[in-house]
Amino acid sequence: MIEFIDNLTQLLAALTGCILSGMFYLRSRRQPYFLLCCFYACFGSSILYWLLYTILITDAPPLFYVADIGWISCYLFLFQLQYSLLDKEERTLRSRLPWLALVIITPLTVYFISIGDLLYNLIVGVLMCAMLWTAIRGLVWQKTCPNRGKLFVHLAIIGFIVLEYCLWLSSYPWVSETLTNPYFWFDFAVTASLLVLLPAVRKAVRT
Incomplete structure (x- = not known):
């Protein structure tokens, strides 16, 4: 039950973000809104697959690449959104601090590859590293x-x-199917981060 509520809440958040960012794009024709709409759409499609899977199918393993393609696509659109908001000078900025992304993401990617699929975790690791x-x-x-947006x-x-x-x-x-499992709390936090992303992009586009 908790997993159903979790997935449904996240699906509604993604759907809301998709509709609103799509409306903002139709009004302004600004590329960041279009990319954000695609991000929400891909994220939502993956959540919808998992939601239907948990409801309709219980005796078969989930099909690889069905939802995973959606996850990869949404991360790719989010990275493109990031890049579209950068100034020309910002894209060529040289600093040592961004190397922290490689230091952080590399061991995590190696860990997930050791317990999961090589290709999927490698692609996700590269995209996450690029975004970070x-x-x-x-x-x-x-x-x-300085630009607060x-x-x-x-x-x-x-x-x-x-x-x-x-x-x-x-x-x-996996701990349990109850709220004692930290997984659900982190997933609810991810849902909240989806809702935060839209006003953040709006502020960046306006400034």
Whole structure:
């Protein structure tokens, strides 16, 4: 029951974000809104698959690549969204701090590859590293050219990445189907981060 509520809540959050960002794109024709809409759509489609799976199918393992393609696609759209908001000078900024992304994501990727699928975890690791790298570089850039709108986007994406990894780490081993399982609390936090992302992007587009 808790898993159903968790997945349904996340699906509604993704659907709401998809509809609103789609409306903002139709009004303004700004590319970040279109990319955000695609992010929500891909995220929501993966959640919908898992929701239907838990309701309709209980005696067969989930099919690989059905939901995983949706996850990979949503991360790719989120990275493209990040890149579309960068200034030309920001894209060429040189700093050592973004290397923290590689230091953080690499061991996590190796761990998930050791317990899961090689190709999927490798692709996700590369995309997460690219997003975290861009976000950290964006925070460094804020010291040179402050922009509160873009600052919120970078922080929102970092929060999303941290929560996603906390979610995945808490799923091994699986504790229970109740709220005593930290997995559900992290997943509810991921849902909240989805809702935060839309106003953060709106603020960045306006500034």
